Amino acid sequence: MSTPAELHQFAAIGRLLAGIVHEINTPIGSVFSNNDVMLRSLVMLEELLADGSPQALEKARGIVATCHGLAGVDRIACERIRSVIRGLKTISRVDGPEARKVDLNEHLRDTIKLTQAEFRRRVRVETDFGELPEVECYPQMLNQVFLNLLVNAGQAIEGEGTVTVRTRAGDSAVRISIADTGRGMTPEQAARAFEAGYTTKPVGEGTGMGLAISREIIEEKHGGVIDCESQPGRGTTFHIRIPVRQIRSAEK
Numbered sequence: 001m002s003t004p005a006e007l008h009q010f011a012a013i014g015r016l017l018a019g020i021v022h023e024i025n026t027p028i029g030s031v032f033s034n035n036d037v038m039l040r041s042l043v044m045l046e047e048l049l050a051d052g053s054p055q056a057l058e059k060a061r062g063i064v065a066t067c068h069g070l071a072g073v074d075r076i077a078c079e080r081i082r083s084v085i086r087g088l089k090t091i092s093r094v095d096g097p098e099a100r101k102v103d104l105n106e107h108l109r110d111t112i113k114l115t116q117a118e119f120r121r122r123v124r125v126e127t128d129f130g131e132l133p134e135v136e137c138y139p140q141m142l143n144q145v146f147l148n149l150l151v152n153a154g155q156a157i158e159g160e161g162t163v164t165v166r167t168r169a170g171d172s173a174v175r176i177s178i179a180d181t182g183r184g185m186t187p188e189q190a191a192r193a194f195e196a197g198y199t200t201k202p203v204g205e206g207t208g209m210g211l212a213i214s215r216e217i218i219e220e221k222h223g224g225v226i227d228c229e230s231q232p233g234r235g236t237t238f239h240i241r242i243p244v245r246q247i248r249s250a251e252k
Contacts, residue, residue: 024085027076027077027081028077028081030074030077031074031077031078034071035074037066037070038067038070038071041063041066041067044059044063045060045064048060048063099136099138099246100136100137100138101134101135101136101137102134102135102137102139103132103134103135104135104137104139104174104176104242105129105132105167107139107142108127108129108146108165108167109127110143111146111147111150112125112127112165114147115150115151115154119154119163122154122157122159122160122161123153123157123160123161123163124161124162124163125163125164125165126162126163126164126165127165127166128164128166128167129165129166129167130166130167130168130169131169132167132168132174133169133174133244134244135174135242135243135244136243136244136245136246137242137246138217138222141221141222142217142218142222142242144213144217145214145217145218145226145240146176146178148210148211148213149178149238150163150165150178152211153178153179153180153182153236155182156180156182156183156184156235156236157180157181157182157183158183161181161182161235162180162181163178163180163181164177164178164179164180165177165178165179166179170241172243172244173241173242173243174241174242174244175240176239176240176241176242177237177238177239177240178237178238178240179236179237179238180235180236180237181234181235183232183233183235184230184232184233184234184235184236185228185230185232185236186232189230190228190229190230190236193211194211194214194215194226195212218240218242222243222246223243223246223247224242224243225240225241226238226240226241227239
């Protein structure tokens with residue numbers, strides 16, 4: 001039977017699926033369209049090369065240049081598809097029983113790529129990543145936290161806005177902040193943000209479990225700290241502090 005954390009992760013990924021399908025279908029449509037143009041261009045090239053006249057060869061060179069341009073567009077489209085699939089693979093993996101060392105900047109990048117499918121051009125995500133040591137952790141659990149906070153940040157923004165993700169290294173821990181330019185929370189709402197079942201979202205949009213599960217993952221599973229600061233109309237910033245090494249591993 002799935003745990004509440006797993007169910008919440010499945011729900012979060014489910015909310016992203018429609019956007020991800022669009023994110024993949026759009027470049028695939030471009031590749032198919034370009035492929036059709038290039039196939040017709042090859043037929044024309046054969047005829048022009050068979051002609052062999054200077055005028056025909058000049059037209060052939062123009063077609064080759066066009067095909068080079070289309071190939072460049074296709075490469076960008078394929079890179080876009082690959083980045084989405086890589087993000088999905090990162091999120092869908094299951095943690096093993098032991099913590100392992102990972103580059104959290106890389107995991108944040110992959111999770112951000114997934115959220116772009118939902119944000120589209122409405123929300124701009126800016127990053128300010130510091131140089132981090134490898135962090136001993138349960139990366140898929142942390143990916144779940146990152147995904148939840150990023151989606152919440154995007155949903156808190158009405159219309160267009162910005163989400164800023166920063167990372168910094170400390171003496172024995174790394175710090176991550178996720179800030180949005182959304183509607184923000186009152187002091188009373190911020191004080192209850194991590195309570196299980198509490199949500200500021202409209203009915204049907206939130207279960208009130210995401211932040212409670214995130215706190216459990218950060219504080220109980222990793223010995224870290226998560227908190228937030230917010231002002232109505234000026235956005236919210238979540239701060240995460242994660243030890244570089246897990247105590248359990250250090251004591252072995």
